Amino acid sequence: MKKIDFYRHNIDEDDIAKATEVLRSLFLTTGEWVEEFEKNIAGYTGSRYAVGMNSCTSALHMSLLAWGVGEGDEVITTPMSFVATANAIVHACATPVFVDVERDTGNINTELIESAITDKTKAIIPVHLYGQMCDMKSIRDIANRHKLVIIEDAAHCIEGSRDGYQPGQAGDAACFSFYATKNITSGEGGAIVTDDNEKAETLKSLRLHGMNSTAADRYNKLYRHYDIPMVGWKCNMNNIQAALLIGQLERIDSLLAQREAAYKKYEESFASDDRITIPATLGGGVHARHLFTIQVDPLNRDQVMTNLQDQGIGIAVNFRAIHLMSYYQSVFGYKEGDFPEAERIGASTISIPFYPSISDEDIDTAVEAVLKALP
Numbered sequence: 001m002k003k004i005d006f007y008r009h010n011i012d013e014d015d016i017a018k019a020t021e022v023l024r025s026l027f028l029t030t031g032e033w034v035e036e037f038e039k040n041i042a043g044y045t046g047s048r049y050a051v052g053m054n055s056c057t058s059a060l061h062m063s064l065l066a067w068g069v070g071e072g073d074e075v076i077t078t079p080m081s082f083v084a085t086a087n088a089i090v091h092a093c094a095t096p097v098f099v100d101v102e103r104d105t106g107n108i109n110t111e112l113i114e115s116a117i118t119d120k121t122k123a124i125i126p127v128h129l130y131g132q133m134c135d136m137k138s139i140r141d142i143a144n145r146h147k148l149v150i151i152e153d154a155a156h157c158i159e160g161s162r163d164g165y166q167p168g169q170a171g172d173a174a175c176f177s178f179y180a181t182k183n184i185t186s187g188e189g190g191a192i193v194t195d196d197n198e199k200a201e202t203l204k205s206l207r208l209h210g211m212n213s214t215a216a217d218r219y220n221k222l223y224r225h226y227d228i229p230m231v232g233w234k235c236n237m238n239n240i241q242a243a244l245l246i247g248q249l250e251r252i253d254s255l256l257a258q259r260e261a262a263y264k265k266y267e268e269s270f271a272s273d274d275r276i277t278i279p280a281t282l283g284g285g286v287h288a289r290h291l292f293t294i295q296v297d298p299l300n301r302d303q304v305m306t307n308l309q310d311q312g313i314g315i316a317v318n319f320r321a322i323h324l325m326s327y328y329q330s331v332f333g334y335k336e337g338d339f340p341e342a343e344r345i346g347a348s349t350i351s352i353p354f355y356p357s358i359s360d361e362d363i364d365t366a367v368e369a370v371l372k373a374l375p
């Protein structure tokens with residue numbers, strides 16, 4: 001039986017040649033390749049500055065710190081995300097406060113945000129689920145009214161836009177992931193974009209121990225002593241990662257066109273089957289098409305997943321609701337029933353094979369397998 005992978009990256013020979021060029025050079029860590037990638041991703045997303053990181057998790061964590069979020073603060077976010085979103089809030093010693101999501105998109109329900117705001121609320125982390133942007137216009141209005149910081153989790157959404165905003169334009173910063181399964185990848189990697197020059201400089205220091213110069217500075221210029229005005233972390237992007245990403249970012253729009261075509265074909269194939277629900281695409285912007293997810297009866301979900309795997313179809317679950325993870329239940333007192341829409345998606349969703357180069361034949365095979373797996 002033919003196996004259909006859940007995901008395939010799109011690193012090509014040119015990307016490998018660039019990474020090889022770095023490997024044959026002296027300087028493997030943060031240097032001019034990272035600077036070039038930062039310039040390019042800031043340009044692509046329409047922000048002034050970018051800071052290359054080793055993951056989106058650390059991008060979120062460092063952004064919270066740079067904007068002054070810490071102990072005693074509350075951060076409003078969605079329970080329908082990868083755990084990294086909430087974990088980053090915990091890493092910053094702040095308290096995650098979840099708000100339920102919209103039924104049809106799975107994005108944070110902006111109408112519920114204000115009732116979750118207290119005098120401890122410092123920030124909002126919206127997550128652009130599956131590549132579709134949240135209602136950033138409304139979130140910006142709320143943040144302005146209550147003087148809150150917005151850090152966007154744009155791990156799924158480099159290419160997206162809505163109401164004229166790209167990630168990072170309505171928020172104070174947006175964080176991207178280049179993890180192995182993301183739309184462009186260096187295996188592991190992340191970046192932050194912002195228009196705030198001072199915060200970008202703080203982030204560059206936070207990603208490297210809090211040092212006031214980089215290894216590249218000390219190598220390329222005459223040695224000078226560095227100082228540590230604050231203690232930072234260790235989460236800088238390296239030149240090898242940047243070299244792998246530069247070409248992928250140049251191709252990102254044509255890769256998105258391929259994703260869009262595959263998405264449409266799946267959507268049409270499932271349109272007439274009322275056992276399957278597909279998250280809504282709102283239009284009026286660009287959907288970054290990170291994943292293709294279906295929702296089935298929660299009573300059958302796990303059995304359908306097992307059956308698909310038996311048929312050789314790669315699957316994933318994006319995502320089970322974060323507030324039901326045992327740590328979040330035991331430490332923050334969340335429980336089943338708190339966020340019904342996120343729980344419903346978490347119990348019914350399955351992600352099926354989806355990537356730019358997936359063939360029409362493989363899509364047909366995956367669709368047939370899903371229809372066969374459903375009771």
Ligand SMILES: *Cc1c(COP(=O)(O)O)cnc(C)c1O
Binds near residue numbers: 055189
């Ligand atoms: C993948 C992902 C992250 C974490 O990205 P890393 O680069 O692996 O740290 C954060 N948020 C969401 C929504 C993700 O899907």
